[in-house]
Amino acid sequence: MNVQNIWKLYVIRFFYHLIPAYVIERLYWEERGMTVPMVVATEILYAVTIVLLEVPSGIMADKWGRKRLIVLSAFLGCLEFLILVFASQFWHFALVVFLAAIGSSAASGAENALLYDSLRSEGKEAAFEKIVGRLNAVDVVSIMLAALSGSLLAGKFGFTFNYWLSLGSMIIATAVTLLLKEPERGNIGEDQGSIPFKTYITEAIRFFRNHPGVYAVILTGMAIGAAITYVDEFWQLYLALLGIPTAAFGIFSAGLFVTRLPGSLLAYKLKGVMSMRAILLTVMTVTAIGYVYIASVDNWTGLIALFLICMAAGVVEPLASGYLHHRIDSSMRATIDSFQSLGLNAALIMVGAGFGYFAARLGLLGGFGFLAAFVIVFLGFFAARSRAV
Template identity: 60%
Template sequence: MVYMPNVWKLFAVRFFFNLIPAYVIERLYWEERGMTIQMVVYAEIIFAITIVLLEVPTGIIADKWGRKRMIVLSALMGCCEFLILVFATEFWHFALVVILAAIGSSASSGAENALLYDSLLAAGKEKSFEKYLGRLNALDIVSIIIAALCGSLLASRWGYDLNYWISLVSMVVALVLTLTLVEPAVSGDSEDDSSIPMRAYVAASIRFFRDNPGVRIVVLSGMVMGAAINFIDEFWQTYLDRLGIPVLYFGLFSAAIFLLRLPGNLLAHFLKNLFSYRSLLLGALAVFAAGFIYVSVVKDYSGLAAIGLICLFAGLIEPLAGGYLHHRTDSSMRATIGSFQSLGENAVLSATGIGFGYFSVQMDIFGGFGFIAVVCFAFLVYFASASKKVV
């Protein structure tokens, strides 16, 4: 049980890592500091390029030299981000911030889940991975909602700067907590991992996905649905605006779409014992396809219910896909495999983003959601056929 405290420490780290009131007024703050929309787009491109370049290497480094070190690095990058932001006035300041954010994101993407799983494995509780990952995600949601509600109130009374100073303090607390984590013992090959060249990790990861079609199809389903829900997270404000809903209600809607993901995250471990992974993922894909079709075609308030249903099922995705993957991955390359998963989701997001952007220009936001509906339906048909004998 020596590693079980890691689990509770990870909960605390996640809570403070997401208790960031700055995010609720981020674009307004950037604009106040001179960042135009075009500059923000340039910054997003820099972020995406950095993520693509670093995602897999940071996963390999986590497996070779320790997951704790990468989690600490992620928190340290977060502290540096907000320290720079409170004084930022030039484009290069913001460009540096997004580079640090990309380093931090890629550093923790594979390492955190790997450390969680191996801590549970050392305690003989690895079968509960979905339960703990779901609770971790649920805590994320609670923290984000608290930060958003408090952040909007603070910003309205005392201006934007205070939110950034509070966010810096929260990130410093997260950094201190990461230093208390204990690197769990890694099972698997007894060879010294630090002597293994990085290309061997890449080759082994590719071979792993090639030789495990069940893992491949489940992880791909997580990538597709993860990318799809991202478009709701990024563009629900535009959708509500098109329906003529006053800005006054935007905060409530934001809280609602996050709260709806709580049941899925908390119950995924229970549902997988009642239903197969295939049945749960098929059901989620069907809801995603039908929901996005409805949102794109029926342009009235009832579309909000469809978005709510999509969010309800979205809570299942990460615990199911992540659990299926980690239960079948060797500890010696767990972070690397997790980073490949994250890289794949970013690739799917980028590819679908091109189509989403094109159809949004042609037919407004409804056309963009219609394109996502087509992607989800096409993948539903593929998943139903390809998963019959392997999941």
């Protein structure tokens, strides 16, 4: 039964994110000779590769099967950690980042597409948002376990030990991907693989043009996703600015993840009591107010605003993905989902440029002020364009 894919996806997600190497990643890279400019260069390589491959990988998932792309992503994850164990030169790390970008692109559209069609084949597609929320919760639990154990293990056995453990976790995830079943996709013809790539792109663009409500929801989800990323990236600097001791950072990091769990797990229930439009307007309003407060007040009460932003953001991904997938034909599911991921990464680049510009000139709080303005602009956009939602 295709519904058996669900528990396999839970296991894959758990081991895919059970990576103790990440907690000491920058220290390990520095130990192997990677300077800050070198790391920045690899980050740029990652972003460019993602933008170039996101949509083509989604098309390949629709043409040749979602399972193949998920297996490829997991296999590349194994290869990444195997290379990192022996990495000693810049090109080794650049190759790892390049492979990571390919793997991320391969899985981004394919996984949601396989999940939705697995549920659809059993008449359970209405549970999509609930399962996405639970998958996100699995991610959080796995990441926290890896971070807490990784720091202890690295201190006792050295940094390289964490990378061997991470490789083992990825091997388990890869093995489980091989057990996935490709779900049926309705009336998909046998000549699906012969359809030109250009046709997928033009059909995806036509879909968004003909569904203004979807367009508004997805753009808003991208905006919230891009804005919350810079909480994840710079909360350490914010805590340092407030004079909070480094010893408390671990607890705060765990707290940021935990506060997203209620939103992810309960997002599907909100659909029964509020409209999608009302939910997103509420989330954006809370997020905008939170960023305005953080940018205006430099004391510990700003931490409350950070937690509220994370709590609100946890609601968005399951609902935005569900809103999109409930309206996509199976033949285009991974392709259109990849457009969503492409837009998010493009938004990350643009928002990052603005955040960096204002943070450099006005300090970190100036960067958060830019995020407040960015979210307010999208709040106005969504309020004006969301009548069809």
